[in-house]
Structures are given as structure tokens and as C-alpha cells.
Amino acid sequence: MSETEKIIKGIQFGLLSPDEIRKMSVGAIKSPDVYDEDGTPIEGSVLDPRLGVIEPGQKCPVCGNPMGVCPGHFGHIELVRPVIHVGFVKEIYDTLKATCRNCGRLKLRPEKGSTCEEFKSEEEELTLEKAYRILKAIKKRYPLAAKRLIDHVKKTAAKQEVCPHCCAKQYKIKIEKPYTFYEERKEGLVKLLPTEIRERLEKIPNEDAELLGFDPQYSRPEWAVLTVLPVPPITIRPSITIESGMRAEDDLTHKLVDIIRINNRLEESIRSGAPQLIVEDLWDLLQYHVATYFDNEIPGIPPAKHRSGRPLRTLAQRLKGKEGRFRGNLSGKRVDFSARTVVSPDPNLSINEVGVPIYVAKILTVPERVTKFNIERLRQAVINGPDKWPGANYVIRPDGRRIDLRYVKDRKELAASLTPGYIVERHLVDGDIVLFNRQPSLHRISMMAHKVKVLPGKTFRLNLLVCPPYNADFDGDEMNLHVPQSEEAIAEARELMLVEKNILTPRYGGPIIGAGQDFISGAYLLTVKTTLLTKEEAYTILGVSDYIGDLGEPAILAPNEYYTGKQIVSLFLPKDFNFHGTAKISSGPRACKTEDCPHDSYIVIKKGILLEGVFDKNAIGNQQPESILHWLIREYGDEYGRYLMDNLFKVFIRYAEMRGFTMTLDDITISEDAKSKTKELIKQHEEVVNDYMVKYNEGKLEPIPGRTLEESLENYILDTLDKLRNSAGEIAAQDLDPFNNVYVMARTGARGSVLNITQMAAMLGQQTVRGERISRGYLNRVLPHFKVNDKSPEARGFVYSSFRSGLNPIEMFFHAAGGREGLVDTAVKTSQSGYMQRRLINALSDIRVEYNGMVRTTYGDVIQVIYGDDGVDPMRSAHGKTFDVNRIIERVVGWKR
Amino acid sequence: MPSSRRKQFDPITHELVPKHEVLPLEEAVKVLRELGIHPQKLPWIKASDPIVQQLKAKPGDIIKIERISPFGTKVVTYRFVVVG
Ligand SMILES: [Mg+2]
Ligand SMILES: [Zn+2]
Numbered sequence: 001m002s003e004t005e006k007i008i009k010g011i012q013f014g015l016l017s018p019d020e021i022r023k024m025s026v027g028a029i030k031s032p033d034v035y036d037e038d039g040t041p042i043e044g045s046v047l048d049p050r051l052g053v054i055e056p057g058q059k060c061p062v063c064g065n066p067m068g069v070c071p072g073h074f075g076h077i078e079l080v081r082p083v084i085h086v087g088f089v090k091e092i093y094d095t096l097k098a099t100c101r102n103c104g105r106l107k108l109r110p111e112k113g114s115t116c117e118e119f120k121s122e123e124e125e126l127t128l129e130k131a132y133r134i135l136k137a138i139k140k141r142y143p144l145a146a147k148r149l150i151d152h153v154k155k156t157a158a159k160q161e162v163c164p165h166c167c168a169k170q171y172k173i174k175i176e177k178p179y180t181f182y183e184e185r186k187e188g189l190v191k192l193l194p195t196e197i198r199e200r201l202e203k204i205p206n207e208d209a210e211l212l213g214f215d216p217q218y219s220r221p222e223w224a225v226l227t228v229l230p231v232p233p234i235t236i237r238p239s240i241t242i243e244s245g246m247r248a249e250d251d252l253t254h255k256l257v258d259i260i261r262i263n264n265r266l267e268e269s270i271r272s273g274a275p276q277l278i279v280e281d282l283w284d285l286l287q288y289h290v291a292t293y294f295d296n297e298i299p300g301i302p303p304a305k306h307r308s309g310r311p312l313r314t315l316a317q318r319l320k321g322k323e324g325r326f327r328g329n330l331s332g333k334r335v336d337f338s339a340r341t342v343v344s345p346d347p348n349l350s351i352n353e354v355g356v357p358i359y360v361a362k363i364l365t366v367p368e369r370v371t372k373f374n375i376e377r378l379r380q381a382v383i384n385g386p387d388k389w390p391g392a393n394y395v396i397r398p399d400g401r402r403i404d405l406r407y408v409k410d411r412k413e414l415a416a417s418l419t420p421g422y423i424v425e426r427h428l429v430d431g432d433i434v435l436f437n438r439q440p441s442l443h444r445i446s447m448m449a450h451k452v453k454v455l456p457g458k459t460f461r462l463n464l465l466v467c468p469p470y471n472a473d474f475d476g477d478e479m480n481l482h483v484p485q486s487e488e489a490i491a492e493a494r495e496l497m498l499v500e501k502n503i504l505t506p507r508y509g510g511p512i513i514g515a516g517q518d519f520i521s522g523a524y525l526l527t528v529k530t531t532l533l534t535k536e537e538a539y540t541i542l543g544v545s546d547y548i549g550d551l552g553e554p555a556i557l558a559p560n561e562y563y564t565g566k567q568i569v570s571l572f573l574p575k576d577f578n579f580h581g582t583a584k585i586s587s588g589p590r591a592c593k594t595e596d597c598p599h600d601s602y603i604v605i606k607k608g609i610l611l612e613g614v615f616d617k618n619a620i621g622n623q624q625p626e627s628i629l630h631w632l633i634r635e636y637g638d639e640y641g642r643y644l645m646d647n648l649f650k651v652f653i654r655y656a657e658m659r660g661f662t663m664t665l666d667d668i669t670i671s672e673d674a675k676s677k678t679k680e681l682i683k684q685h686e687e688v689v690n691d692y693m694v695k696y697n698e699g700k701l702e703p704i705p706g707r708t709l710e711e712s713l714e715n716y717i718l719d720t721l722d723k724l725r726n727s728a729g730e731i732a733a734q735d736l737d738p739f740n741n742v743y744v745m746a747r748t749g750a751r752g753s754v755l756n757i758t759q760m761a762a763m764l765g766q767q768t769v770r771g772e773r774i775s776r777g778y779l780n781r782v783l784p785h786f787k788v789n790d791k792s793p794e795a796r797g798f799v800y801s802s803f804r805s806g807l808n809p810i811e812m813f814f815h816a817a818g819g820r821e822g823l824v825d826t827a828v829k830t831s832q833s834g835y836m837q838r839r840l841i842n843a844l845s846d847i848r849v850e851y852n853g854m855v856r857t858t859y860g861d862v863i864q865v866i867y868g869d870d871g872v873d874p875m876r877s878a879h880g881k882t883f884d885v886n887r888i889i890e891r892v893v894g895w896k897r
Numbered sequence: 898m899p900s901s902r903r904k905q906f907d908p909i910t911h912e913l914v915p916k917h918e919v920l921p922l923e924e925a926v927k928v929l930r931e932l933g934i935h936p937q938k939l940p941w942i943k944a945s946d947p948i949v950q951q952l953k954a955k956p957g958d959i960i961k962i963e964r965i966s967p968f969g970t971k972v973v974t975y976r977f978v979v980v981g
């Protein structure tokens with residue numbers, strides 16, 4: 001094959017002329033039958049062998065190429081009667097309106113003036129010549145302005161009721177969707193047949209067509225009315241053989257057969273002189289088939305269907321939508337070397353690792369070039385083959401030949417023949433770099449590089465600490481994994497995308513990866529003053545870490561030796577680290593603002609020793625900027641950050657396991673005393689509410705400025721009930737032991753809040769829909785159990801019960817109503833914000849930071865002279881600031897305070 | 898004329914308007930060489946913009962803008978004056 005390589009210089013869009021269609025065609029397609037008796041495709045049918053090679057081994061009769069090389073060739077159908085191309089109905093309509101029905105000229109006044117008496121728009125400013133001059137001047141440089149001019153021309157020309165050139169009277173053109181045109185004549189609506197339309201379009205001179213937006217050299221208006229239809233090559237509509245040996249044809253083939261059949265019938269009726277009515281019916285049917293061949297989702301006409309009732313997938317449907325050519329095959333593709341399965345947690349993995357099932361590791365491969373350093377290992381991989389991990393699936397010889405190890409009889413022999421220069425596609429093994437991703441990929445850390453750890457089981461495993469960047473949990477979430485195939489890709493992934501290099505997020509310049517839930521509970525429990533560990537216990541919890549070194553002197557020497565949790569934590573801190581700050585538990589009665597803190601809620605670290613305060617969410621939590629964790633990572637590096645999370649954080653969990661941590665009913669059960677106090681409270685507030693209602697009924701209620709009386713009443717009631725719940729919550733909070741499990745979780749920020757505890761122990765409170773008390777349902781009442789217009793708390797969704805005591809059926813109904821709103825909100829919000837995100841990303845995706853710090857578009861336009869006005873990478877900034885003066889002072893002299 | 902149009906003020910002295918100045922030719926050439934770009938790649942500012950009129954800058958000029966960022970650092974940026 002002597003094919004010269006050609007470079008695409010440009011693409012010209014236009015309409016195919018009938019001549020062009022015939023020129024590119026290998027022959028007219030006339031036969032509606034596809035196969036003859038012995039099952040071979042008929043010449044002159046839509047499966048004509050000249051249209052392309054479909055069977056392997058055959059040669060194309062047109063170009064002589066075998067299957068796969070022959071691109072396929074077009075045929076054509078000679079339509080007996082012209083039909084409208086549905087894609088250009090709008091253009092045809094505009095053109096018909098703007099041109100004369102008699103002479104075909106654009107109905108703009110000639111500069112020398114019209115000779116017609118009836119022509120009334122002599123004062124019209126826009127003349128034909130002027131419009132043409134302007135268009136010529138602006139067309140190249142200002143295509144958008146040219147478009148506006150063309151629209152203006154169309155509008156002005158369409159208004160004329162008399163042709164300024166030939167004085168013919170014009171009629172109004174009407175369109176009946178999708179493709180039927182009418183003329184409003186004196187005698188009524190007259191249908192314009194495609195033949196007439198084509199004749200009119202033919203009469204339009206090239207210059208006038210140009211003013212209507214056509215480029216006549218490539219698209220004459222009349223070419224929008226089809227007289228010849230191209231038949232696409234078989235290669236784009238291959239027939240498939242189903243197991244039973246039956247052949248199933250592509251939808252396009254079916255459609256083309258339909259068109260040919262109707263075309264032949266139409267020809268037959270015309271030749272035999274059938275009545276006009278029958279001919280027009282068939283013509284209309286031909287129009288329908290050609291229209292649905294282009295687009296089978298035209299509004300106003302029923303879609304063409306398969307025998308089974310399934311709508312046909314014709315040309316437009318192949319391109320449109322999510323699974324269409326653009327979004328499904330060009331913008332997004334299926335990729336090799338990828339895997340997807342459910343994720344589950346494994347706290348024993350490093351945050352940098354991902355657990356990969358052996359089954360997956362045996363399918364995904366990495367191409368490794370044989371060198372004298374790895375030859376023995378790769379030989380063993382080849383010997384192990386595709387079924388035994390760690391093996392290999394393919395060997396690529398230096399001449400480029402791929403050897404599939406599944407079919408190699410003697411793999412030992414092949415392994416022995418390996419020499420440097422061979423490439424072995426070996427199984428995934430521990431330490432390989434892979435990309436791990438969870439949809440929706442909203443930010444860059446939705447895809448990070450992990451090191452493989454091959455494990456038994458069927459799920460991908462990840463450390464719990466990396467859940468926040470992916471927003472993953474383990475209720476059935478699935479994630480994707482991709483294996484980079486080149487050394488460059490692997491290096492780039494490892495250096496830029498590895499989890500430890502993304503602990504700090506550019507989003508807010510703080511650690512997005514950090515402790516959550518049990519890690520925080522464990523850290524708190526370990527660091528509280530009351531925790532004392534024997535040497536054995538200290539060894540036990542340190543055993544899960546890589547810590548090597550001395551334990552130091554125990555804090556308590558007599559009567560027994562005890563280590564404090566703070567001593568354990570200090571083992572992991574750098575020896576020059578200083579920090580002062582409040583803990584999360586520093587609130588309410590246990591708040592501290594100075595080192596002198598009786599509640600242990602003020603953290604003091606001097607020279608790497610945790611002297612005071614507990615570790616909770618404020619110290620080590622995820623998404624907590626300016627925390628101890630943040631400064632540790634910022635000042636001692638990503639690798640140290642990873643070290644902390646793989647060791648210290650594991651110690652926290654181990655301590656929680658050793659001590660035991662749970663939640664009991666007792667944690668949310670309040671005393672009888674508190675219960676009766678709550679009852680008293682309820683009575684008091686109910687009276688207040690009743691008072692308001694009485695005042696309202698008597699018309700004595702003081703309205704809130706800017707609100708109606710009714711709104712004011714609602715407001716007063718809501719306020720009162722809110723106070724009620726808060727007071728009930730306070731009673732419960734005072735009654736409950738602040739060191740019970742639930743309370744510890746809420747105070748340390750591990751899980752839940754004081755409000756959650758209130759709702760569990762004391763009172764659920766008001767249920768709302770759209771911020772208002774629930775009031776809709778039955779006529780003037782929510783449920784049939786209530787009196788009409790009952791405005792009392794219990795009739796409008798106030799829940800007196802707590803989760804602990806249980807809700808009565810009516811309360812449960814209200815709770816469900818309030819809960820439903822939340823579900824609907826999240827569903828609506830995700831779709832809306834997702835779409836906004838998509839548009840933002842599409843708008844910004846090609847903007848980049850140049851090497852000199854300038855922010856530019858692909859066209860080189862400057863957005864910012866220096867990125868962010870200060871050139872600071874937010875990922876490496878101190879919570880958005882270039883530097884934090886207070887922190888620098890703390891770091892240097894903090895130990896002296 | 899609507900009353901708001903008559904309320905003229907000098908944008909140069911307004912405290913919310915950062916410092917604008919027309920770059921002399923030699924300096925403009927130097928800046929462009931440093932950035933390695935053609936002037937029309939800079940963000941544009943219309944000649945009809947009040948500050949441009951006040952500075953009596955002509956299309957083709959380059960305006961240097963200095964402002965203080967929220968973190969207190971001095972930020973320098975440029976605009977290319979265009980017809981309009
Ligand atoms: Mg989930
Ligand atoms: Zn061919």
C-alpha cells in the first residue's frame with residue numbers, strides 16, 4: 001500500500017449536492033431485498049458488496065483492500081420525488097419567507113429604487129447592495145456580527161408583501177411542524193410540495209443566498225431538499241450474527257430498506273398513473289422515513305419502531321446524549337488496565353496503600369523491561385504464568401511480538417530464553433503505584449496514587465483516614481483503580497499524586513486527611529489525665545507502631561510505675577515542637593484560655609512534650625486547619641505526616657480497643673428527677689403558648705413589625721418551643737455524666753453534637769418543613785386526629801418525646817415528614833451543584849500556571865500576571881496566608897511561655 | 898440626564914480605586930519582554946473607561962495597576978488600552 005500521509009489543514013462544512021452524492025457513490029441502490037435464496041447479499045441492495053467488506057478474508061471489489069483496511073464506500077438512492085431534509089427545516093422556512101415566490105430574489109430594496117408602485121418600503125434604510133457591502137466587509141473578521149446582520153436581513157426581507165424586483169404579490173408562509181409548508185393564499189391554505197419548494201430555492205441568486213447565510217459554493221439552498229440520498233458504507237452499520245445463526249441488521253440498514261421500498265412503490269404508482277391522492281400519501285410516507293432516518297426523536301411525529309416495539313436508533317441518536325458519540329466515545333472512553341469493586345476499611349494498611357484482591361492483581365499488569373537486575377524475578381513471574389500470583393500474562397519480544405502466556409506450553413523454556421530487552425507484562429505486586437478514584441470526582445484529590453498491597457478477599461481496602469478526600473464510606477461504595485503503564489506515568493503519579501503528598505488540600509490549606517470518629521475518641525481517652533498505663537500496657541499499644549526507642553521514665557514512680565497517655569503521645573512528636581492552643585472540649589464550664597487549666601482543655605506542647613491538654617478534634621482532626629496536626633505536617637513534612645497517621649493514630653485505636661469504648665442506653669438516660677423537671681418545663685411553656693393563642697384569638701396579640709398577626713403568632717410559638725427544647729437539653733446535659741461515652745464523643749468532636757444528645761435524651765423538638773411548623777395534610781389540620789385549625793404544639797409537629805423514650809405514632813409521622821425534606825434537599829442540591837461544577841470546570845479547564853507564575857489561557861491571554869496575586873500555592877500556604885507570624889513566634893519561643 | 902450621571906468624582910483619588918499609571922514606552926517594552934508576551938495578550942481596558950480617560954491614555958498604551966492584596970502584599974498588574 002502506498003499511502004501518503006496527509007495533514008488536515010481545515011474542515012469545510014456544507015450541504016452535499018446531488019451531483020456530489022452521485023460522484024462519491026459506487027452505485028445506485030434500488031433493491032429492497034437484501035439477501036437472495038442462498039443467503040448472499042444482493043448487488044444493488046443496501047448490503048451491496050461494493051459498499052464495503054464485512055467478512056474476514058474477503059477483498060473489497062472497489063478498492064481491493066481486505067476487511068479493516070477498506071474504509072467502506074457510499075452508495076446512493078435516487079429519490080423519485082424530492083423530500084425535505086429535517087435538519088434544515090428552519091433554514092428552508094427562513095429562506096422561503098425572505099425571498100420572492102416568483103423571481104427568487106431577496107426581498108430587499110435595490111439601491112436605485114423599486115419600479116413597483118405597490119412596493120411601499122421605499123424608505124427602508126437597508127438596501128440589497130448596502131447589505132451586501134457590509135457583509136463582504138465584516139464576514140471574515142467579525143463572524144458574529146455577520147450573523148446578526150443576516151438575521152436582520154432575514155427579518156426585513158420577510159416583512160415585504162410585494163417583491164421590490166418583480167412586483168409579485170407575496171403570501172404568508174406557514175409551517176406545520178415538523179416539515180410541512182403552507183402558503184396563505186386568498187383561496188385558503190395551500191400546501192407547498194417539496195418540488196415547489198425546491199424550484200423556489202433554485203431561483204435564488206448566489207449573492208442573495210449569501211445574504212441569507214448560505215455559502216453558495218458549498219451549500220446551495222435547494223440542496224436542503226433532497227433528491228438523492230447517500231447510502232452509508234456497511235462498515236458503519238454492520239450486521240451481527242446471533243448465536244442461533246440468525247443475522248440481525250443494524251437499525252440504519254432497516255431504515256434504508258424502508259426508504260427504498262417506499263421509493264419503489266412511489267415510482268410504481270406514478271408510472272401506472274395512480275390517483276394524485278395515493279401518490280401524495282406515498283410521498284408523505286417517503287418523507288417520514290427519510291426524516292426519521294436522520295432523527296428518530298422529532299417532536300410531533302411518532303418515532304419509527306422495530307418489530308419488537310423498540311424505537312430505532314438512527315443517525316441523530318448515534319450522536320446525541322450521554323451514550324452518544326460525543327459524550328460516550330470521544331469525551332469519555334472505556335480504558336484498559338483498570339478495575340472497579342466495592343471498598344472496605346483496613347486500619348492496618350498505611351494511608352499510602354490500597355488493598356487489591358489477588359484476583360484483580362492477576363488481571364492487571366505492569367510492563368517491566370528485562371534488565372540484568374530483575375531478570376531472575378521476571379523469569380519466575382513467567383514461570384508462574386497467568387494463573388499463579390505473582391506471575392505474568394504476556395511477554396513482548398524485542399521484535400515487538402506479543403506472546404500470550406495462556407497458550408505457552410513450556411513456560412520454563414520461555415523464561416530461560418528471556419534476555420535484557422524483553423518486556424514482561426507482570427502481575428500487580430506489592431509496592432506498585434496505582435491511581436485510585438471515587439466518583440463524583442469533584443476535586444483533584446478524588447483521584448490519588450496508592451501503593452499496592454495484594455490481599456485475599458474481593459474488595460479494595462483503604463485506610464479509614466483517606467475517606468474524607470474521596471468522601472467514601474463503606475455502605476457499598478465502589479471505587480476505580482488504574483495502573484499507569486509507563487515509567488514516566490508511574491513517576492509522575494508517585495511524586496505528585498501519592499496520598500501523603502495530598503494530606504494538605506489546596507482547597508483551604510489545611511489537612512483534609514486526619515483523625516475522625518474512633519481516632520479522636522481514642523486520642524482523647526489516651527491523653528486524658530486519668531489514663532495511667534503500666535509498662536506492659538504501654539508496650540501493648542506501642543506494639544502496633546514502628547516506634548523504636550526508650551520509653552523514658554514513668555510519670556508516676558510509687559507505689560507503682562505508671563506512664564501517662566501524654567508521655568506516649570510525646571514519643572512521636574519532634575523534639576523542637578512547640579504549641580499552645582485550646583482543645584475542642586474547651587467549652588462551657590470546662591473552657592480554658594490559659595496554661596493554667598484545671599480541666600485539661602488547654603493544650604501545651606513544649607520541646608516536643610505534651611505537657612497539658614487532651615488530643616481531640618481540634619488537635620488532630622481532619623479538615624481542621626491551624627491545628628497541631630496541620631503545623632506538624634507543614635513544619636516536618638508530608639512523610640512525617642504519613643508516619644504520624646500510620647503509627648500514632650494506630651496507637652490511639654489500639655488504646656481504645658484495649659480500654660474498651662462503647663455506647664450504652666445509660667449514656668442517654670436521664671434521672672427521674674430530671675424527667676419531672678422536664679415535665680414541669682413542658683407545662684410552663686405550654687401555658688405560654690396557650691397564652692399567645694388566646695391573645696391571638698382575642699385579637700390582642702402584639703404583631704412583630706413587618707409580619708402579619710398569624711406570622712407573628714407562629715414566630716412567638718416557634719420561639720417558645722425552641723426555648724423549651726433548649727431548656728430541656730440543658731437539664732439533660734446537667735443530669736448526664738459529662739464523661740460518659742456519648743458525651744465524650746460529642747465533646748471531643750468524634751461523633752454527634754450536644755443537640756443530638758438532647759434529642760436522644762430529652763426531647764426531639766419541633767419538626768419543620770421549609771422552616772415552618774407542619775400544617776398541610778387534611779383540611780385545616782395535618783392529620784384527622786386533630787381538631788380543625790388546632791394550632792397547639794402537638795398538632796403542628798412538636799415532638800415532646802425523646803429517641804430514648806420513643807415517639808408515639810403521630811410524633812413519628814411528623815418526624816418522617818421533617819426527615820423527608822432533608823432527603824429531597826440533598827437529592828436536588830447534588831444535581832444542581834453537580835451541573836454548576838461541570839460548567840465551571842469546562843470554563844476553567846484550559847487555564848494554566850506558566851513556569852514564570854503567570855496564569856494564562858490556551859490562547860496565551862493573561863488572566864493574572866502572577867498566580868493568586870502572590871504566587872503562593874494554597875496547598876503549601878498556612879491556611880491561605882503566605883505565612884503565619886504568630887505561628888513562627890510560637891515555634892521559636894513557644895517553649896518559654 | 899439622570900442625576901447619577903452628574904455625580905462625577907475623580908477616580909484617581911477615590912480610596913477604593915487602586916493606583917493606575919500609564920507606563921512610559923521604554924518601561925512598557927521592558928515589562929512585556931520580562932513577561933514574554935505581546936501587549937494584546939494582557940487583559941484589556943477600554944479607552945472609554947473613566948480611569949483611562951482621566952489618565953489621558955490612548956489605545957495601545959499599557960497601564961500599570963498597583964494594589965494591596967488582602968494579606969498586605971503589593972500586587973502589580975497591567976492592562977492594555979483598547980479602542981472602545
Ligand atoms: Mg456510601
Ligand atoms: Zn473498499
Ligand SMILES: [Zn+2]
Pocket residue numbers: 100101102103104105163164165166167168
Ligand atoms: Zn420577485
